[in-house]
Amino acid sequence: MAQGEPGRASSVNTVHGPTYGPVFQAGTVQGNVHVHHDTSPVHVVVPTTPDVRRSFGAGARVRVGDREYLVHDHAVEESYSADAATLFRRGRVSALGGGGTTGWLRQVEDRDDGWGGRALAAEHDLLARGNAPEVVQFHRDDRTTTLVTSWPRDRAGRPCDSLDVLVDQTPDHPLRWCGALAALCDALGAWHDLGVAHRGLAPAGIIVRDDGRAVPRDLGLAAHPARVGEHPGDHQAPEQRGRSTRGPGPWTDVHQVASVVHLLLTGRPPTTGTPLPVRAWEPGVPEPLATAVDACLAVDPPARPDVRWFGERLRAVHDRTGREEPSCAR
Structure with a gap:
C-alpha cells in the first residue's frame, strides 16, 4: 500500500509484485519494484496507466x-x-x-x-x-x-457525417458551409439563453444534418467546471489557455466557431496569441466574412460579438454566394 505525498490527500494504490522498503505515491505499478534504502523513506513515482480493456470498439x-x-x-x-x-x-x-x-x-x-x-x-x-x-x-x-x-440520419436512414468528414470530401468549396454554421450559431445561442456554454467545439463534434443545418454532437464541456487547460488542441480559446482575466463562457463558443470557420477558409487554424487577419492567409475571402471572423477571434472575450451576430453574418454570406446547401447525403 502506498501513501499520498505530504500535504496532499492520502490515497491507496495497487502494487503488483514484490516490494522491498517504504514506497510513497507509487501509483498503479505492474511488475517488480525494489527499493533498497536503509535510512529514510524513498519517494517512487510511476505514472503508468494500465492497459485499457478492449471490450469496446467497432463491432462490439x-x-x-x-x-x-x-x-x-x-x-x-x-x-x-x-x-x-x-x-x-x-x-x-x-x-x-x-x-x-x-x-x-x-x-x-x-x-x-x-x-x-x-x-x-x-x-x-x-x-x-x-x-x-x-x-x-x-x-x-x-x-x-x-x-x-x-445522432441525425439522412433520408436514406444512414448516419449523417461530422463536419471534418464532409470537408475532407469537398475541400475546395469552404463558403458552402456558411449556412450550416449559421444554424450552429442559432443552436448555440439558444443554449446561451439558458446560461449553457459548450466550450468544446471542433469539426469532429459538429454534425451536418440532411437539411443542411449543423448541430453540436453533444454539450461538450457544459457540465464540467471551467478550468484553464480545458479543450486542448487547435480550437482552444485564449481564456482556456489562461490568457484572459475572464474565464470560459458563451464567448468561448464564439471564438471556437470562428476558429472552425478560419480553418475552412484558410486550411489552418488561427495562430495562438493575436491571430493574423483571415485575408493575410487567404486574400480571396469576402471582406464582410473575413471581418466577422477576425472580430470573433479577438483575444479579449468582451471584444467579441455574440454568437447570433456571427450567425447572421455567416447566413448573409451564404445568401449572397448562392452556394448549394451542404448535407450529409452522399
Missing part, C-alpha cells in the same frame, strides 16, 4: 440496462483518466432491435463515485432543459453512468 455489443447497442467504427474511443480511476468510452452506435436508432454513446466507469459519472449525469439534466440533442437513454448503476443521445 454494449448492453445498457434493458437495451443493447452495436458500436460503429466512427469516433470510437476508450481511455483512462490520468489517475486511472475513471474509464471513458464513447462512440456512435445503433440500437439493436426496435427501429435501429442511431445514437452517440458516452459511458463512464468510476472506481469510486467520481467526477466523470457526475458530469455525465449533469449533462443529462442540462439536456432536459433544451431541445437538442435528444436523450435516447440515460442509465446509472453503482459504478457506470451511460448517456446515449440522438
Whole structure:
C-alpha cells in the first residue's frame, strides 16, 4: 500500500509484485519494484496507466440496462483518466432491435463515485432543459453512468457525417458551409439563453444534418467546471489557455466557431496569441466574412460579438454566394 505525498490527500494504490522498503505515491505499478534504502523513506513515482480493456470498439455489443447497442467504427474511443480511476468510452452506435436508432454513446466507469459519472449525469439534466440533442437513454448503476443521445440520419436512414468528414470530401468549396454554421450559431445561442456554454467545439463534434443545418454532437464541456487547460488542441480559446482575466463562457463558443470557420477558409487554424487577419492567409475571402471572423477571434472575450451576430453574418454570406446547401447525403 502506498501513501499520498505530504500535504496532499492520502490515497491507496495497487502494487503488483514484490516490494522491498517504504514506497510513497507509487501509483498503479505492474511488475517488480525494489527499493533498497536503509535510512529514510524513498519517494517512487510511476505514472503508468494500465492497459485499457478492449471490450469496446467497432463491432462490439454494449448492453445498457434493458437495451443493447452495436458500436460503429466512427469516433470510437476508450481511455483512462490520468489517475486511472475513471474509464471513458464513447462512440456512435445503433440500437439493436426496435427501429435501429442511431445514437452517440458516452459511458463512464468510476472506481469510486467520481467526477466523470457526475458530469455525465449533469449533462443529462442540462439536456432536459433544451431541445437538442435528444436523450435516447440515460442509465446509472453503482459504478457506470451511460448517456446515449440522438445522432441525425439522412433520408436514406444512414448516419449523417461530422463536419471534418464532409470537408475532407469537398475541400475546395469552404463558403458552402456558411449556412450550416449559421444554424450552429442559432443552436448555440439558444443554449446561451439558458446560461449553457459548450466550450468544446471542433469539426469532429459538429454534425451536418440532411437539411443542411449543423448541430453540436453533444454539450461538450457544459457540465464540467471551467478550468484553464480545458479543450486542448487547435480550437482552444485564449481564456482556456489562461490568457484572459475572464474565464470560459458563451464567448468561448464564439471564438471556437470562428476558429472552425478560419480553418475552412484558410486550411489552418488561427495562430495562438493575436491571430493574423483571415485575408493575410487567404486574400480571396469576402471582406464582410473575413471581418466577422477576425472580430470573433479577438483575444479579449468582451471584444467579441455574440454568437447570433456571427450567425447572421455567416447566413448573409451564404445568401449572397448562392452556394448549394451542404448535407450529409452522399
